Amino acid sequence: MLTVNEVEKFILNLVKPITDKELVPLSQATNRILAENISSSFDFPYDDNSAMDGYAVKYQNVAMASQDSPVSLKIIEEIPAGYCPQKTILDGETSRIFTGAILPQGADSIVIQENTQREGDQIKVFASPLKNEFVRYQGSYYRAGECLLSAGYKINPPEMAILAAAQCLEVPVIRSPIIAILSTGDELIAPEESMEKGKIIDSNQYLLASFIQQNGGIPLSLGIIPDHPLALENAIKEALNQADWVISTGGVSVGDYDYVDQVLEKLGGKIHVKGVKMKPGKPLTVATFCHDKLYFGIPGNPVSTMVTCWRFLQTAIEKLSAKKNYSYPSIVKGITFNNLRSQGTRETYVWGNVSLIKGHYQFTIAKGSHNSGNLVNLQQINGLAIIPINTNLIEIGDDVEIMLVNN
Template structure:
């Protein structure tokens, strides 16, 4: 069995990020990964402007107060000033308005008293107060956003303001998903004796989509060598990564590892020192030489919880790197105080699922109620954290700190 951290490093070292670019509209770029460094030919702000509703003045005129000035112009946002502010003058200005020539300071309206065309400044401002200088946020030509950044709402605002259209993004990885097992049936089929619904397919497709990739569900494969071989070979032609669930343990009908070898794969991992999720196959197809590209295959356990834990712990980081993210690949562990005693056998790194929440004294972890069997997916509902009990430990008492893998973060 490969220790969890060693398996994580080995897997990430095998991943070659996708380099194919697509051009998308700004409004379609949410969740995509920026494929090129973006710069702008615009300064931000584009011009000196006011950060307040008030009056644009010469600082030397208002260094001593009270002082009375003549209002010579009104400048709303979006209007070009028509007058230069001379000694003893002021311009009424609104937030975002262009600073007129001659003025260098803004007096907020709350510190003034207006009567007709005269305004009295009651409180002395600081020099250049409430003036947003051209280029103070960003100077034209500099890097605005780097390649490998995942685009969220804030990045969309930046791209739109910079008039970056269209947006260069990496192609989304395609992930083929297979489920193996004679006992599996479709979600809309009646269940016969010994049969179960292929829930792994739907869960894994959802996790793949949440991570920003394109799931390619290829259905159920019966426990037959020929059918399994054909399904895996077909999946490899349709996707950048292949995930199967089931068929990777040591049973008489677990053919996946044998077939991968027959198809020319290099098998790097057959099991990991993790509970749940010990049976884990990691294989590659393709050229491992410099400049070559490897196609990853993950054979996950068939038990539902084991399958999901394996995805969260090992597949999701690999998929993040494959998608072109610049560095944010790794599982996201946070320290939390457990509200429950956490028990483990100690022979493997153990993950117990539950709810991670922010409390008055930091993050807290509450163990999901019910049995923590690898086949019990019912109490996995609402899980957003996996508490990690390290190898060799058998008990973490309530009130102690524990590392928790934070879920739901793509």
Template structure:
């Protein structure tokens, strides 16, 4: 018998990395969970795709509201209503505001969003009660990610977060490494499969199921070669087949 550490070192010294050209495949995004990216992903989209609001409120020009206060409120005319998914049609001029919802595109001319709790509306006019910070509640185009730069690196393990990022980048499929194949064989004349009745002195081959599960959880493909009795020649042939 050799020590476990030596056996582990012998095995690891024989491991060869998967080849980026031969050992890859293109898979649909919904089948990519737990897989490893074989090449970097670069998107042609900025994130966010456009300047947008991080708050329900009113898109304004900061220059119009920078001096307002509870005792000096500023009243603006509402030029447009901008719900989510709508492309603004007007430019916010001096003295104007646009009603805007969270995630909606920021209209041209506006550079700041005042949340609705700091306003009072009457008809087509809105009164700004407190001065906001410049560019408050504005998510700038490309502030999270800029098109043409690496989005996810090769070697990235794809989990739920990465799948969501790829979906947002409209990546319907991705190039991943194939799953490593791991041959599993059980040795011992006392072992039997789970569907056979036990005879005196026999044991159920439960380790094969545990190892297969662990291999699958690690992202590899278990290849089950069954039970090999305590026969040197049969063991040699089984190991050769596994290799």
């Protein structure tokens, strides 16, 4: 059985990033992965403009201005943002200017209004600016024709603003991965069905769909599949035909009704991982089919499902989505406020909450019973304390590695 780190490397080596592209309207580009380098025909800023409210001046006219020896200038024009200056600044002249407004010809610096006193069409300047102070020069942020945004990066709010400023109304993005979800088990019922003794409501469909959406994928929920080899075979065939990847929950342990692995092999899948030294999450199957399709058979207990997603699938989906700077799980060092126990045979993940106090991470275990079926105390957690293999106890106040989640 492989270790957690070995499985992580194995999975990432199997992932082949999507190369299909599509154009989407700018309004729909948030959280997508840019498929091509973007350039603009505009300089940024578009023109020389003022960074402050004040007066546009020739520096040489005000270089000697001081409180004791102010310089007087004549106001020849007022320039609000969005207005094109009509006059050129000559010696002894100035224009009233506002933040974002175009700098008039002849001016090279801005005197902020706090350092002036206005009297009719004249001002007195009581302090000299630095030369070029508070002027944002055309092209100082970006030159037209150069690469503005690089392919392979996620479009976050700043990138959205840049695309808008460049008038990129249709954005080339990587096609979002489609990931099919199957829940296996005769005991499962959908949330809208009437509850019966011995049945369990299938929460994993919703957990996985939310997780996939949160990480930029498109979930394809194919419902509950009974514990019957033929039903499972047909469902997996359908899923492989419709999706880039398939995730199923349940049916990958060693019970009499766990058929996933044998069905995968019958369908021509190559199984690369059969179990991981991890708690919760030990019964993990990873298989590949032709055309680089991956199949993940993960445990059915909801905490195991969630921990497996956080530990392995989040990074894998980012790589599948062609994100260049895909991120590995964020693991930090902190101290624990609880005793953390493990049998020591598997890398154990204990869920709870992390606080950053005076630059130090502190971990507190979630209240309630800690077993892989207790979905309730998973709510609002933001960290998983990691107990290494061959460690049975991490005592209160000891150092512990913590994997940050939901951040």
